[in-house]
Amino acid sequence: MASIPSDKPNIRQVASIAGVSHMTVSRVLNDHPNIKPETRRRVLEAIEELDYRPNLAARALATQRTGRIGVIVESAVAFAPSSVLRAVERAARAAGYSITSVALHDDDPLTPQDAVDNLTAQGVDALCVVAPRSSSVAALRKIAITVPLLVVKADSDPTFLTVSVDQQAGASLVVDHLVALGHRDILHVAGPLDWLDARARERAFHARAKSWGIRERPIVVGDWTADFAYDFAMGLTRLPEYTAIFAANDDTAIGLIHGLHDRGFDVPGDLSVVGFDDVPLSRHFLPPLTTVRQDFHALGQAVVEMLHAAMEEREIPHLTRIPTELVVRGSTASPRGAR
Structure with missing residues (x-):
């Protein structure tokens, strides 16, 4: 491959290194389905070599999307909700999206409606709700939401996209x-x-x-x-x-x-x-x-994958629940009297 230029790389330099047109690079960046695997591989390798970062403002103008996912998280200070939020942020960043989050707390008058209004006013392309309560899900059903919505919960739902740890x-x-x-x-x-x-x-x-x-x-x-x-x-x-x-x-x-x-x-x-x-x-x-x-890492990836497919109006991936693992340590043993 050619040497990495010293100035900030652009899409045409990626195309030159990969041996494709700049339109092909654009299609790869937008996850277009009709790209040959070998072509996609070359483009991704060139992007990695150049450490190329797409111009998000230009992409927003071209696609009418902001590249931002809104996340509503219940009790963001608790371990599991905060871990899911971090995992979604990492997966979103890797996929070229940014995250804007709003936390709901017991002692806060902020409602699910307020959170949705806050995020949609910022032009998010999709919404994700993490660690929800049944009351919050019930409230969401009454809100007119015009972007794809995913709720991280164990049971499937006819109203929302869902995915969860099992x-x-x-x-x-x-x-x-x-x-x-x-x-x-x-x-x-x-x-x-x-x-x-x-x-x-x-x-x-x-x-x-x-x-x-x-x-x-x-x-x-x-x-x-x-x-x-x-x-x-x-x-x-x-x-x-x-x-x-x-x-x-x-x-x-x-x-x-x-x-x-x-x-x-x-x-x-x-x-x-x-x-x-x-x-x-x-x-x-x-x-x-x-x-x-x-496995919060796998959950974050699944959330972003499903929302990305929904935003692209492609078939939603069939994702089973994320498996769990029992870690056996010293706090369990045979019952008293049985040893």
Whole structure:
């Protein structure tokens, strides 16, 4: 290939290096379907060699699009929603889009309608809603939205595009792991059930427990926080009948472990504890936490891929739910009395 020019590269230099016309480069940049794989490969290699960045303003004029995706995220400070947002930002940047986000918080009067109005006023080409509550999804159904809309949630929906990490499979992996260790009485400390992920995990927990024929114990509904879980564990006056706890997320799990320790109970000697998320510190808890790992990177790529196809008015990719992985560490063991 030719040497890289010292000035800022342009589309014609990419075309020259790749041996194609500048129109072909433009079609590759806009993901036109009728490009031969070999031609696409040469163009992408030339773009990488030159470190070429398209002129977004010119592209917006040509396509009547801004190259911006709007993201509405519930509780952006929590680990999973913030991780999804970062993953979408990375995937969008790699695909030539920018991200503008609006966060909804419990103590904020901002409504889903306000968030949609804010983002559409900025001319976004598509919208994504991360970690939604059922109330937010219900509100979205009442809003006239003229751009493609994707909701990150476990269940398919006739109104929106959807994609998610497989929450049901993750919860099932937890139950299967605990049953394989010998547990037959498991408590689920759920997240707030207005959150769709919490509801999906709770339903999957009950379904999997029923399929194994183990005790159907009422769940405890938490709020995702370690403080709630700590207080719950500290409220135990004696060692409970259940021998394992499936926590809705890792924050809940670490609060439980802390509270159980302060009440004089051993994890996993007296009670096994499993989390969900695999936060970076989960391997350093004492004991290190058995948990469900979510592939946020793959989720971010899937979100952008689906929205890109919708913006291009192409067939939406058939994307299954993103698989989960159970990471087994030191917080689970066979039930007391079975060792």
